[in-house]
Amino acid sequence: xxxxxxxxxxxxxxxxxxxxxxxxxxxxxxxxxxxxxxxxxxxxxxxxxxxxxxxxxxxxxxxxxxxxxxxxxxxxxxxxxxxxxxxxxxxxxxxxxxxxxxxxxxxxxxxxxxxxxxxxxxxxxxxxxxxxxxxxxxxxxxxxxxxxxxxxxx
Numbered sequence: 001x002x003x004x005x006x007x008x009x010x011x012x013x014x015x016x017x018x019x020x021x022x023x024x025x026x027x028x029x030x031x032x033x034x035x036x037x038x039x040x041x042x043x044x045x046x047x048x049x050x051x052x053x054x055x056x057x058x059x060x061x062x063x064x065x066x067x068x069x070x071x072x073x074x075x076x077x078x079x080x081x082x083x084x085x086x087x088x089x090x091x092x093x094x095x096x097x098x099x100x101x102x103x104x105x106x107x108x109x110x111x112x113x114x115x116x117x118x119x120x121x122x123x124x125x126x127x128x129x130x131x132x133x134x135x136x137x138x139x140x141x142x143x144x145x146x147x148x149x150x151x152x153x154x
Contacts, residue, residue: 026125033117039110040084044069046114048077049103052087053111057100059092086110 030043041049044067051063064074078101081087086107092098103111126134 022125026121029121029124030118033121034114037113037117039114039117041110041114045077045081046111046118048074049081049086049107049111049114052081052101053103053108056102057090059098059100061098063101081107 027043034041060074060078064071087101089099092100
């Protein structure tokens with residue numbers, strides 16, 4: 001990624017590649033930190049569990065889109081979390097082919113353990129920024145997400 005450190009790099013291109021590099025580094029750091037703490041979750045499983053916790057009754061298709069994975073990949077993650085007793089499936093009363101997912105008490109406990117680990121990784125990621133820079137970054141990222149989501153709706 002050295003070429004992206006060059007101040008002459010096109011910002012639009014550099015930012016896109018740097019966001020991908022950040023996502024990759026964050027995933028690796030989270031996977032390693034979770035493994036070191038003996039928490040049997042990958043970052044992808046942690047993110048899925050978090051999504052189910054935040055939106056009880058969410059379906060797999062929505063989770064897959066948000067995680068940028070295929071429906072098959074998400075289905076495998078959901079089945080594993082269900083098998084491990086972290087989430088439970090309920091039939092969607094309006095769509096027989098869709099399932100709604102809910103976190104269990106065991107899933108909440110596992111999620112809280114993982115969140116402690118995640119908070120430390122996130123703090124390390126942002127340690128190069130001050131509080132004001134972190135708030136600005138948050139705002140910038142939200143605006144970028146909104147712009148892309150708005151463009152998709154047009």
